Amino acid sequence: MNYDPRQGPPPQQGYSPHPPNHPGYYEGPPPDQRRDDGAETIANIVRVVVGVVVAIFALHVLFVVLDANQGNGFVSLIYTLAQTFVLGLGDVFTPGDELLGVVLNYALAALVWAVGGQLIIKALRRR
Numbered sequence: 391m392n393y394d395p396r397q398g399p400p401p402q403q404g405y406s407p408h409p410p411n412h413p414g415y416y417e418g419p420p421p422d423q424r425r426d427d428g429a430e431t432i433a434n435i436v437r438v439v440v441g442v443v444v445a446i447f448a449l450h451v452l453f454v455v456l457d458a459n460q461g462n463g464f465v466s467l468i469y470t471l472a473q474t475f476v477l478g479l480g481d482v483f484t485p486g487d488e489l490l491g492v493v494l495n496y497a498l499a500a501l502v503w504a505v506g507g508q509l510i511i512k513a514l515r516r517r
Contacts, residue, residue, distance in 0.1 A: 433514040440507030446471045447500040454492045472496065475503070 450472035452458075458465045473480070476499045483494040 429514045433511045436507055436510050436514070440503055443475045443503050444500045446475060447496045447503075451493055451496050455489065475499070477502075 446468055449468045453465050453468060460466060460469070476496065479499040479502060480495050481491075482498055483491055485491050485494070
């Protein structure tokens with residue numbers, strides 16, 4: 391069989407781009423096992439919220455380490471949000487160096503948020 395690039399590839403035997411219409415073809419889980427309860431949507435929302443909170447903590451630590459201008463509106467917003475989401479973990483570690491304290495405390499808060507979010511996501515998906 392010769393192949394001519396101007397005419398395209400030769401047709402394949404037994405190939406159809408459409409799925410077969412016989413009972414043995416897999417079309418997904420049966421209707422009684424499908425998850426239409428919104429748990430996956432809620433899990434995705436939790437993942438996004440946790441990601442945003444962890445990013446806020448990372449930006450706050452970055453701004454503190456790099457001594458960002460506190461008069462800047464964005465830096466002030468990140469500081470306020472980080473103070474809101476730290477949930478009492480902002481003073482767990484009190485080393486002599488304040489910079490190290492900020493890094494440790496906000497890293498702990500980010501870890502708590504990440505682990506807590508993953509536990510919630512796993513619980514939602516396990517239902």
